[in-house]
Amino acid sequence: MMEITGDVVRILYRxxxxxxxxxNAHLYPLTTYINDLRAxxxxxxxxxxxxxxxxxxxxxxxxxxxxxxxxxxxxxxxHLVTYARHFVRPRPYQLAKLAExxxxxxxxxxxxxxxxxxxxxxxNIQKSDISGQFSPPKDSEELxxxxxxxxxxxxxxxxxxxxxxxxxxxx
Numbered sequence: 001m002m003e004i005t006g007d008v009v010r011i012l013y014r015x016x017x018x019x020x021x022x023x024n025a026h027l028y029p030l031t032t033y034i035n036d037l038r039a040x041x042x043x044x045x046x047x048x049x050x051x052x053x054x055x056x057x058x059x060x061x062x063x064x065x066x067x068x069x070x071x072x073x074x075x076x077x078x079h080l081v082t083y084a085r086h087f088v089r090p091r092p093y094q095l096a097k098l099a100e101x102x103x104x105x106x107x108x109x110x111x112x113x114x115x116x117x118x119x120x121x122x123x124n125i126q127k128s129d130i131s132g133q134f135s136p137p138k139d140s141e142e143l144x145x146x147x148x149x150x151x152x153x154x155x156x157x158x159x160x161x162x163x164x165x166x167x168x169x170x171x
Contacts (some may be wrong), residue, residue, distance in 0.1 A: 005058040082117040086129040
């Protein structure tokens with residue numbers, strides 16, 4: 001299984017080919033960076049293997065993980081398209097421009113916009129859609145707003161990132 005795990009990591013984090021780089025000056029730092037990413041991914045997969053036990057399959061594990069990322073990205077795309085078509089004023093984005101930006105046909109763009117997404121967007125941005133059919137609640141009591149705090153975190157590699165923390169008192 002270690003051979004498969006190594007192959008999975010090398011497939012996901014491919015080394016650059018000299019022929020596609022304009023100059024070789026970037027080859028070494030880029031290769032070093034990719035090798036670091038490979039080492040981190042191997043650690044994650046080893047940890048997952050220890051957690052899941054004998055039935056662990058690195059290929060299926062990564063496919064599940066990547067499929068979840070894909071679903072989340074598709075959901076965000078649907079919401080942004082819905083916003084662009086139904087909430088942007090004075091004129092919504094053109095179907096052709098959205099189709100080109102997303103790689104979807106014009107009819108596919110039309111199908112992305114759903115009433116539940118419009119309702120959710122109206123609540124989150126606190127604006128009505130262009131038609132006035134979907135509006136945010138008038139009273140803030142109707143909204144289930146959970147207070148959040150933002151704080152800068154430092155990951156083990158020393159890079160900072162913002163993480164949204166939900167206050168524990170509300171659960």
